[in-house]
Amino acid sequence: xAGQSDSTMSLFSSxxxxxxxxxxxxxxxxxxxxxxLNFICGDYGPFLPQLAxxxxxxxxxxxxxxxxxxIRLPPWMSVENxxxxxxxxRDSHAFQPLPFHYVEISRLLFDHAREDIPDxxxxxxLIEDIRDVRFHKVETNLEKFTASTVTWKNMSxxxxxxxxxxxxxxxxxxxxxxxxxxxxxxxxxxxxxxxIPTDRPKRNLKPR
Amino acid sequence: xxxxxxxxxxxxxxxxxxFSYLPSRIECSVxxxxxxxxxxxxxxxxxxxxxxQMATEESASVMDDYEMLISTTDVELLKRAWxxxxxxxxxxxxxxxxVQRIKEQIELAExxxxxxxxxxxxxxTVSLYQMDxxxxxxxxxxxxxxxxxKIEKYLFYVLKTDEYLNRLSKQEQMFARRCTDDxxxxxxxxxxAKLPDNYRSILKQSITSEEDDMVPAPRLDTFVICKAKQxxxxxxxxxxxxxxxxxxxxxxxxxxxxxxxxxPLENGKIDLV
Numbered sequence: 001x002a003g004q005s006d007s008t009m010s011l012f013s014s015x016x017x018x019x020x021x022x023x024x025x026x027x028x029x030x031x032x033x034x035x036x037l038n039f040i041c042g043d044y045g046p047f048l049p050q051l052a053x054x055x056x057x058x059x060x061x062x063x064x065x066x067x068x069x070x071i072r073l074p075p076w077m078s079v080e081n082x083x084x085x086x087x088x089x090r091d092s093h094a095f096q097p098l099p100f101h102y103v104e105i106s107r108l109l110f111d112h113a114r115e116d117i118p119d120x121x122x123x124x125x126l127i128e129d130i131r132d133v134r135f136h137k138v139e140t141n142l143e144k145f146t147a148s149t150v151t152w153k154n155m156s157x158x159x160x161x162x163x164x165x166x167x168x169x170x171x172x173x174x175x176x177x178x179x180x181x182x183x184x185x186x187x188x189x190x191x192x193x194x195x196i197p198t199d200r201p202k203r204n205l206k207p208r
Numbered sequence: 209x210x211x212x213x214x215x216x217x218x219x220x221x222x223x224x225x226x227f228s229y230l231p232s233r234i235e236c237s238v239x240x241x242x243x244x245x246x247x248x249x250x251x252x253x254x255x256x257x258x259x260x261q262m263a264t265e266e267s268a269s270v271m272d273d274y275e276m277l278i279s280t281t282d283v284e285l286l287k288r289a290w291x292x293x294x295x296x297x298x299x300x301x302x303x304x305x306x307v308q309r310i311k312e313q314i315e316l317a318e319x320x321x322x323x324x325x326x327x328x329x330x331x332x333t334v335s336l337y338q339m340d341x342x343x344x345x346x347x348x349x350x351x352x353x354x355x356x357x358k359i360e361k362y363l364f365y366v367l368k369t370d371e372y373l374n375r376l377s378k379q380e381q382m383f384a385r386r387c388t389d390d391x392x393x394x395x396x397x398x399x400x401a402k403l404p405d406n407y408r409s410i411l412k413q414s415i416t417s418e419e420d421d422m423v424p425a426p427r428l429d430t431f432v433i434c435k436a437k438q439x440x441x442x443x444x445x446x447x448x449x450x451x452x453x454x455x456x457x458x459x460x461x462x463x464x465x466x467x468x469x470x471x472p473l474e475n476g477k478i479d480l481v
Contacts, residue, residue, distance in 0.1 A: 011294055020291075037333070037337070039340040058339065062339055150464075151457070152460070152463075160481060164433060168430065168432070168433075171463060172430060172431050172465075175431075175465055176429065
């Protein structure tokens with residue numbers, strides 16, 4: 001995809017997006033006793049064995065890597081839910097509600113918390129399918145937009161980041177030409193609702 | 209700050225922590241107490257009393273801010289500032305008090321770390337604190353760096369526009385000035401001095417140009433992706449763009465021209481994504 005090939009064009013690197021995703025809250029079940037942690041980013045704990053606690057994902061992964069906890073799979077990552085989402089995703093043009101960072105969260109959990117995910121392979125392939133369907137939708141959506149503002153419901157961070165550079169420049173060009181020439185592009189006007197008429201006189205293009 | 213503070217209830221820790229930066233404020237309120245008991249009527253001191261009163265009002269507003277801050281941590285606020293700064297085409301207002309607070313919290317965390325080491329606290333706990341510290345430091349550094357990059361990019365424009373110059377911190381202004389001087393003298397020495405007289409300006413193409421036409425300005429018609437924190441009606445946007453944008457739904461990702469949403473962004477009603 002256009003924005004994907006050139007990583008320097010995207011505003012946020014994928015590492016930075018992952019960094020943001022790591023602040024999402026996750027439920028863990030610790031297997032150690034630890035006092036509360038008073039971090040700059042907030043207070044968590046105290047932790048008692050077998051007592052579920054809410055912590056940011058980075059903390060959950062840090063504890064997980066040291067074998068100090070198990071991570072509870074977020075409810076949206078259950079096989080039932082993902083199957084439902086995938087079906088709905090295939091049936092409609094709209095994006096289904098998923099966490100803003102669903103790609104990154106699932107990726108991090110696959111990489112570091114395999115044994116905490118029941119039906120790991122099933123979950124993994126479901127998420128990959130959902131991702132593909134959604135990316136395809138993003139691509140087809142790109143063919144359609146024209147207006148000076150474009151809105152998306154439930155689009156995720158990675159999807160936004162992938163199309164940001166390309167779509168941003170395209171929209172900017174549309175906007176620039178709309179305002180400079182005041183001549184609606186006939187190609188584009190065809191598959192869109194009529195543009196808002198402006199008071200200024202329209203200037204026709206010279207015949208070639 | 210002692211590690212003992214960590215044993216105190218988080219709310220009070222925050223509170224103490226916050227006020228420990230404002231020793232002057234506390235002193236002021238103590239002064240007021242003292243004044244009201246002793247020489248309340250003394251003319252000589254009445255002037256001073258007035259200024260102290262202003263100080264309490266000020267600290268009241270600080271408390272209001274605090275109420276707002278208690279729901280979101282400084283790290284969350286810094287993350288928001290960092291994201292906005294990265295996504296916006298122009299340089300935004302420097303978050304001086306936020307950066308100040310974060311810096312102090314980082315310092316405190318660094319001190320705590322030394323104390324942990326001295327007290328033989330569990331290595332696991334220490335390393336978790338270290339991770340938290342690293343994440344905050346990364347955010348702060350990245351925030352400052354993004355701003356420096358923007359200043360470098362629009363160097364001459366920032367310096368000649370008061371509005372932009374006022375958005376910079378003192379250090380950033382110093383950086384901008386030194387950078388301009390260096391860049392200016394470098395260009396002079398290498399190229400400009402060797403050109404005919406008419407073409408020696410850094411800012412203009414030639415002396416016949418009326419405006420500074422060699423100064424790149426931030427492009428405010430860049431498209432950005434934003435998300436409104438609340439429903440925005442037409443009143444939240446600049447009247448001159450009322451044709452283009454009339455409302456914005458809450459939490460809906462919108463691809464929009466930066467200048468349309470400049471006002472709600474400055475008012476903190478939307479976030480760039």
